Amino acid sequence: MTSFAPDSIVLTRKLPLWYQVSQSLRASILGRSPRDPLRLPTEEQLAGHYGVSVLTMRQALKELEAEGLITRHRRRGTFIEPTAQRGAPVRLLGSVDAIVAQQSGMATQLLAHGRAAVPAEVAEHFPDLAEVATYHRLRSDEETGEPTNHARNYVRPELADRIDPDDLVRWPMTKVLRDVVGADISRITDTVEARLADPETARLLRVPLLSPILHYTGVTYDAAGRVLDAAVIHYRGDRFSFTVTLDAT
Incomplete structure (x- = not known):
């Protein structure tokens, strides 16, 4: 199954890494095309993509899960909620x-x-x-x-x-x-x-x-x-x- 490809980010020392990663991934999720796959890459793949530790990536994903933007399933992976979209402007x-x-x-x-x-x-x-x-x-x-x-x-x-x-x-x-x-x-x-x-x-x-x-x-x-x-x-x-x-x- 093809995984969703999030945008890249240049990290700064001024903010916690997990926060920067969660906000970048959040923007990618909310700005995705309806044709994009819902499955996210693995924690290890995402950590490598953003250049952070798996622990930091896990904390970022936990934040998005609390917002209801993603759902994590044991042994199946992490998926974007189909209803996740920007509020109507x-x-x-x-x-x-x-x-x-x-x-x-x-x-x-x-x-x-x-x-x-x-x-x-x-x-x-x-x-x-x-x-x-x-x-x-x-x-x-x-x-x-x-x-x-x-x-x-x-x-x-x-x-x-x-x-x-x-x-x-x-x-x-x-x-x-x-x-x-x-x-x-x-x-x-x-x-x-x-x-x-x-x-x-x-x-x-x-x-x-x-x-x-x-x-x-x-x-x-x-x-x-x-x-x-x-x-x-x-x-x-x-x-x-x-x-x-x-x-x-």
Whole structure:
């Protein structure tokens, strides 16, 4: 039987090893694809994967078992609970102008761009595509230079053909799509979740590994309901909050 393959982690001395391992494995379990196997590798295999002792691995697994995320069976192995999934996030709708304003006002560095196979985390938004254009940017405070968030955009290839990468240094993707490319943007759906900083996010945002961050997903639709762009942004948890104002009418 094939076993579930958890993500890797760079361990730090600032937190107990069992805690770091349990949180990393927890994130892997909650972020898994429905197609992933439920069986976990053995304690020895997991300990080798994370570079910790079997005793430390056992303590990490005990924590996840107490949460109800895994079940351990003698002689059969350890299995992910099929019902283990992220809590339903709050989804927020707002005006396109509000989204553009929220994304503006920061110094931006384009880290990379190109074409790639549709990643699993946004595959549901691009069922008709095998490949998307990708853009990875780092935004920083204009006055202090402190990194505030890093963003990945996944864009339909036919729209990306009309995008000048230099424009993404000056303006948010939403503005480029609407005002430069001329895309017919009908609505944007925002999803905000609390997450823990993975190694890449910790390095780019200069925060401790596994520190709290805001994980934002913004999906841009045209009038026909087709997804034009899926943005995945990681914000520093100590610099941002998300406020929503609802009218009574």
